[in-house]
Amino acid sequence: MGKIELKQVTKSFGDVQVIPPLDLTIEDGEFTVFVGPSGCGKSTLLRLIAGLEDITSGHIEIDGKDATNLVPAKRGLAMVFQSYALYPHMSVRKNIAFPLKMAKMDQAAIKKRVEGAAQVLNLTDYLDRRPGQLSGGQRQRVAIGRAIVREPSAFLFDEPLSNLDAALRVGMRMEISELHKKLDTTMVYVTHDQVEAMTMADKIVVLQAGVIEQVGSPLELYRAPRNIFVAGFIGSPKMNLISGAEAASHDAHTIGIRPEHIDVVESDGQWQGTVGVSEHLGSDTFFHIHNTGLADTLTVRAIGDVNLRHGDTIHLKPRTAEFHRFDAQGLRIA
Amino acid sequence: MATKASRSAARLMMAPAVILLMGWMLVPLVLTVFFSFKKYLPLRGDRWQNGLDWVGFDNYVRFVSSSSFWPAVQTTLIIVLGVLIITVSLGVLLALLLDQPMWGQGIVRILVIAPFFVMPTVSALVWKNMFMDPNNGLFAHLWQFFGAEPVSWLSEASLPSIILIVSWQWLPFATLILLTAIQSLDSEQLEAAEMDGAPILSRFGHIVLPHLGRAITIVILIQTIFLLSVFAEIFVTTGGAFGSRTLTYLIFQRVLESQNVGLGSAGGVYAIILANIVAIFLMRIVGKNLDT
Numbered sequence: 001m002g003k004i005e006l007k008q009v010t011k012s013f014g015d016v017q018v019i020p021p022l023d024l025t026i027e028d029g030e031f032t033v034f035v036g037p038s039g040c041g042k043s044t045l046l047r048l049i050a051g052l053e054d055i056t057s058g059h060i061e062i063d064g065k066d067a068t069n070l071v072p073a074k075r076g077l078a079m080v081f082q083s084y085a086l087y088p089h090m091s092v093r094k095n096i097a098f099p100l101k102m103a104k105m106d107q108a109a110i111k112k113r114v115e116g117a118a119q120v121l122n123l124t125d126y127l128d129r130r131p132g133q134l135s136g137g138q139r140q141r142v143a144i145g146r147a148i149v150r151e152p153s154a155f156l157f158d159e160p161l162s163n164l165d166a167a168l169r170v171g172m173r174m175e176i177s178e179l180h181k182k183l184d185t186t187m188v189y190v191t192h193d194q195v196e197a198m199t200m201a202d203k204i205v206v207l208q209a210g211v212i213e214q215v216g217s218p219l220e221l222y223r224a225p226r227n228i229f230v231a232g233f234i235g236s237p238k239m240n241l242i243s244g245a246e247a248a249s250h251d252a253h254t255i256g257i258r259p260e261h262i263d264v265v266e267s268d269g270q271w272q273g274t275v276g277v278s279e280h281l282g283s284d285t286f287f288h289i290h291n292t293g294l295a296d297t298l299t300v301r302a303i304g305d306v307n308l309r310h311g312d313t314i315h316l317k318p319r320t321a322e323f324h325r326f327d328a329q330g331l332r333i334a
Numbered sequence: 335m336a337t338k339a340s341r342s343a344a345r346l347m348m349a350p351a352v353i354l355l356m357g358w359m360l361v362p363l364v365l366t367v368f369f370s371f372k373k374y375l376p377l378r379g380d381r382w383q384n385g386l387d388w389v390g391f392d393n394y395v396r397f398v399s400s401s402s403f404w405p406a407v408q409t410t411l412i413i414v415l416g417v418l419i420i421t422v423s424l425g426v427l428l429a430l431l432l433d434q435p436m437w438g439q440g441i442v443r444i445l446v447i448a449p450f451f452v453m454p455t456v457s458a459l460v461w462k463n464m465f466m467d468p469n470n471g472l473f474a475h476l477w478q479f480f481g482a483e484p485v486s487w488l489s490e491a492s493l494p495s496i497i498l499i500v501s502w503q504w505l506p507f508a509t510l511i512l513l514t515a516i517q518s519l520d521s522e523q524l525e526a527a528e529m530d531g532a533p534i535l536s537r538f539g540h541i542v543l544p545h546l547g548r549a550i551t552i553v554i555l556i557q558t559i560f561l562l563s564v565f566a567e568i569f570v571t572t573g574g575a576f577g578s579r580t581l582t583y584l585i586f587q588r589v590l591e592s593q594n595v596g597l598g599s600a601g602g603v604y605a606i607i608l609a610n611i612v613a614i615f616l617m618r619i620v621g622k623n624l625d626t
Contacts, residue, residue, distance in 0.1 A: 073529065073530070085523045086523075087540070087544075088545075089545070098527070098532075146526075
């Protein structure tokens, strides 16, 4: 009921091609996240699927039917915008009811659906307020409510959490994930935040300059990034990338090692350096280490609280089995 | 203005402006009210130095019981309403049009605003002689071209003609305010409505028009204040004849043509009352609209 297929889709604005030919299949019921740095074309791609932008060439199929030239309303998709795009002069009830009213549904059915959606999203007490009287999280829920009443075949989310504060964002992340489990509908979610991508997605699509760098489950991307870009983008803190002699000794142009795969030892470490900034989170400590002779800075995660100060010498022992090796083109060496 | 000292300093510095403005308003107002209770006919020898006779509410009664009073009120309201309807509806359409990206947008916008810079007297003269003249006007030629009898606009259709002229002057103002309001509409709202299945007319009715509500009330408020005192356009075109005598024009005739300052002043006080009734009424609507 919600399979979306893109076949050789391109998009140009004037002479600038922002999306070179691209193929992608989003399976029914899947939670797919488009992730990439800002300006990578992920929002454009979402708007192409929504029909808010015309594609320059190629085909879009939704539920096996060609939707390339369908107007947005006929595609059976619902979208949640970054600014929420609530109608400020309508009450929450009217906002949620708007798509149903446009579909000319009868009053009783509209009332039932709106109240159902409000119940799911804990909005029952706020139905008669205006969007201006709600908090950020509540507005977000109204926007989602307006999307779910239509019972679309897929939901599109355009960076929906970027206007919320950090604590609320974590909460809404869970709510959206839970909603996905409950509704079991295809969701396409755009974000620049790799943590959101890792925590929510069934499938992550990593984009850079309109090109798909890798498609896979969060753990696939974590364990086997296809190239240096994905390696650096997925995972927090970032993977350490080391080139030069150390890499050559492992038959690679560049090697990557994640901060959590380097152990801090008392002595006899393979590598050593001086401690720069350290970030103490209680459960973990992140050290930024200089003068290793490997890279500008090396980031290392130590479990718990390790008593090292700025300027101390630190001994490190990388887990060699966890090295990611890349060739001169930046592609992974198997 | 946080401290007591800075507050009193601010009051002191504002005082000259406040006193000037108060004087500006109060002196003529008090004089008008004063004259409205006096018999003051300069041509019959009434002089300020000799003292003016106190006549109580005579002037007020005479002004209202005159056969031209109610028609003048009616004419005033017709002109104000007519101009408001035309400028607001055309203003919304023009603003929508000008909001579209197009070639030469800057020049087109300046051209649209241009009529606002033309003085009322001048624009009325231009309309009277260039368009509405029954012998040489462009309209007359147009009518003749289609084999119709030219209309002598200002005598046969004096009110519609004046409404047309005044609307032409005020349309740029309405367009400008409404255009800035349209430009502040979040495009994601329109896209959301498009996704929600709203066709173009519904999007206009449900999203654009409510968004413009505030700007429309402001346009109506400001224009009403100015339209109540439309004068030059009538003076230049019909001279108050052919049923185009507004309240303002009637007062003008009482004071300057009949040389009856007392009677005219009483009319002026009525005009103030009328303007205030309209203003209170409008402020209520605006207040309601600005609240939400």
